[in-house]
Amino acid sequence: MKKAVTAKKKEADEPSPSKLIDGRIKELGDWRGETLKRVRALIKEADPEVVEEWKWRGVPVWEHDGIICTGETYKTVVKLTFARGAALDDPAGLFNSSLDGNVRRAIDIGEGADINEKALKALIRAAVELNAAKKKPAKKRSA
Numbered sequence: 001m002k003k004a005v006t007a008k009k010k011e012a013d014e015p016s017p018s019k020l021i022d023g024r025i026k027e028l029g030d031w032r033g034e035t036l037k038r039v040r041a042l043i044k045e046a047d048p049e050v051v052e053e054w055k056w057r058g059v060p061v062w063e064h065d066g067i068i069c070t071g072e073t074y075k076t077v078v079k080l081t082f083a084r085g086a087a088l089d090d091p092a093g094l095f096n097s098s099l100d101g102n103v104r105r106a107i108d109i110g111e112g113a114d115i116n117e118k119a120l121k122a123l124i125r126a127a128v129e130l131n132a133a134k135k136k137p138a139k140k141r142s143a
Contacts (some may be wrong), residue, residue: 017054017061019072020076024060028073031111035078038059039109042117043068046124065131070125077108088126092119 015023015115021040025033043050043062050068053061060071067083071116085095085105097106109115 017052019051020054020058021060024058024073031074032078035109035113035115036073038115039071039078039080039120042115042120043124047128048122050128064128065135068127068131075109079106079108081106082123082127084127084130087130088123088137090123092116092122094119 021036025037025040027033028036040060040062047062047064047068050063051063053063055061055070061067064072069080069082069085070080072081077085079097081098081103082095084103085098086103088105089107095105096105097108098104107120
């Protein structure tokens with residue numbers, strides 16, 4: 001019983017994923033932080049029910065019925081990797097990275113790049129719809 005209490009206390013002491021993402025944006029302190037902040041706002045506009053997570057030792061993740069995308073920051077790009085991007089229509093041609101895989105697709109956003117906000121929000125909504133369509137219905141219990 002004591003272990004369960006200790007685990008809950010540890011969880012309560014840890015910052016929320018949203019606070020960790022805030023911290024990453026502030027820590028970057030340059031165009032990458034501003035870009036991550038902007039795409040985060042667009043993701044939330046596109047899906048107000050999105051859930052922010054912090055995974056794999058420091059990667060911002062946005063989820064709704066599964067992973068929508070991640071927001072990794074590198075020296076020369078902010079990379080939005082869509083977990084199931086290969087299954088999404090991309091009429092605006094936003095995907096410009098990780099095009100060879102069977103599942104994921106990514107958007108590399110370099111310094112000073114324009115973000116097609118309308119197309120990005122449409123892609124976010126499409127990813128949410130795809131996740132919802134693949135969500136397994138709850139199993140019925142027999143009486």
